[in-house]
Amino acid sequence: MPFIKLTNIERKRFLVFIACLLLAIAGWLFQALNNKYVYTAKTVLVYKNFPQKKAFHPLQSDTVDLQVEGTGWQLLFARLRVNPQSITISLDKLNNRDYILFSEQLYSVNKQLETSQKIISVRPDTLYFDFSKRTVKRVPVKLVSNFGFAPQYGVSDDIEITPNYVTVSGPQQDIEQINDWKTDTLSLQHIQNTTITRVAMTQNKLKNVNIFPSSVEIKVPVDEFTEKTVEVPLKVINNSDYYTIKLYPKKVKVTFLVALSSYQQVNEDFIEASVDINEWKQLKHSRLSVKLTRFPDYCKLVKIVPGKVDFIIEK
Numbered sequence: 369m370p371f372i373k374l375t376n377i378e379r380k381r382f383l384v385f386i387a388c389l390l391l392a393i394a395g396w397l398f399q400a401l402n403n404k405y406v407y408t409a410k411t412v413l414v415y416k417n418f419p420q421k422k423a424f425h426p427l428q429s430d431t432v433d434l435q436v437e438g439t440g441w442q443l444l445f446a447r448l449r450v451n452p453q454s455i456t457i458s459l460d461k462l463n464n465r466d467y468i469l470f471s472e473q474l475y476s477v478n479k480q481l482e483t484s485q486k487i488i489s490v491r492p493d494t495l496y497f498d499f500s501k502r503t504v505k506r507v508p509v510k511l512v513s514n515f516g517f518a519p520q521y522g523v524s525d526d527i528e529i530t531p532n533y534v535t536v537s538g539p540q541q542d543i544e545q546i547n548d549w550k551t552d553t554l555s556l557q558h559i560q561n562t563t564i565t566r567v568a569m570t571q572n573k574l575k576n577v578n579i580f581p582s583s584v585e586i587k588v589p590v591d592e593f594t595e596k597t598v599e600v601p602l603k604v605i606n607n608s609d610y611y612t613i614k615l616y617p618k619k620v621k622v623t624f625l626v627a628l629s630s631y632q633q634v635n636e637d638f639i640e641a642s643v644d645i646n647e648w649k650q651l652k653h654s655r656l657s658v659k660l661t662r663f664p665d666y667c668k669l670v671k672i673v674p675g676k677v678d679f680i681i682e683k
Contacts, residue, residue, distance in 0.1 A: 406488060409434045411453055413495075417460040418578075426497055432470075433491040455480055457495075468495040504537045509569070509584055510548040516557040517590070524591035524627035525666050529584055534569065538577035549579060554586060563588045591627035595670065598622055598635055602658065602677065603642040606649075612682040613645065617674070620658050625668040638664050643677060655679075 413430045434455075455477050461468055470477070470490035478487050509529050534549050550570045556563060568583045599619045607613065620641055626634050640662035647653040655676040663669060 406435060406437050409436050409453070411455050414454050414456045415459050416456050417458045419459060419462045426495060428492065428495060434487050435489045435491070437486045437488050462497060466497050466499060468497070469493060470495070501540050502537060503540045503543050504535060505543045505546065506533045506535055507546055508533055508548050510550045511567075511586065512550050512553045512570070514553055514555040515559060515588070518558050518560045520592050520594070521560050521590055522593050522625070522627075522668065523589060523666060524593075524629060525589040527589070528587040530587070531581070531584060534584070535580050536577055538574065542574055542577055546577075551584065551586075556588070559588070559590050562590050589666075591629050593625040593627055593668065594631065596624060596626050596631060596634070598639065600636050600639050600641045603640065603661075605642050605644050605661075606646045611645070614680045614682070615643065615656075616678040616680075620677070621673045622660070623670040623673070624663075625670060626664075627666065630666070634664060634667065638662070638667075641672070643679070648679070648681070 410431055411434050413432060457468065457470075457473060458476070459468065461472070470493045474487055474490075509532050511527060511529060515523070536543060536546055536549065551567045552570055554565070554567045556565075564585065564587045566583050566585050569579055569581075572579055598621070600622050601619050602615050604613050604615070622639055622641065639660060641658055642661050643656035643658060645656070647656050656679055657676050658672050658674070660669070660672070
């Protein structure tokens with residue numbers, strides 16, 4: 369295929385033409401993107417100025433469509449936006465009525481956006497709310513945790529939560545279903561020392577329920593554990609016929625892990641072991657299983673020797 373050969377003058381004229389064409393296109397794009405357009409942007413609502421003596425819940429979604437007037441540049445970036453911008457709406461009018469008009473708050477809403485943007489209207493323009501009696505209730509805090517300890521370390525005592533109750537308020541039908549309130553997951557790994565930290569309460573999924581306080585202090589007592597063995601006398605339970613029962617052996621050896629700080633004070637008085645005579649009466653077992661009916665929460669059971677005992681019943 370033959371190539372078109374251009375003289376130096378023709379090549380210069382061709383390059384000038386291409387440069388002028390590109391400048392013209394760039395100028396047209398710049399002018400077009402500077403023009404004003406109306407576009408729709410989905411926006412999440414954030415409420416403020418809640419009515420103090422009323423409980424309510426919205427009867428529509430918390431996402432609305434904004435009719436926004438802005439430049440082509442803003443339209444381009446609005447289409448590329450991953451998360452919609454949120455706007456704050458005042459609910460003070462709910463003290464006197466059960467609906468909110470966006471048209472009454474366009475000025476304050478526009479102040480939340482860029483100065484070159486302007487919200488023309490909102491769809492829907494009216495937000496409706498359902499009201500009910502507001503009640504208050506105290507519920508215990510439930511810690512959600514994910515702990516990992518260094519070898520031979522663990523929780524040595526009860527975990528302290530301060531405060532261990534939170535106050536929730538809202539519609540009576542919602543509050544009645546709340547029996548406790550969980551924290552965010554407290555994740556601690558390779559723990560070797562007592563840890564004190566603050567953890568937030570889990571996010572409120574009920575928009576019309578308030579919680580106070582929003583965070584609590586957690587103290588996790590941690591200590592090194594060591595093994596200890598004690599002899600515990602056996603008790604017989606469910607002996608409703610008052611049989612004379614002899615157990616062999618009468619005591620069992622309970623081996624457990626205990627924190628070094630509690631090694632001396634934890635003894636057989638903290639543990640209670642028993643056998644159930646119903647194993648013989650109802651299940652016809654020839655040996656009775658040993659079970660612990662009392663054991664410290666901050667200790668870790670290793671083994672019980674023996675796990676089953678022989679017995680003689682004298683009628």
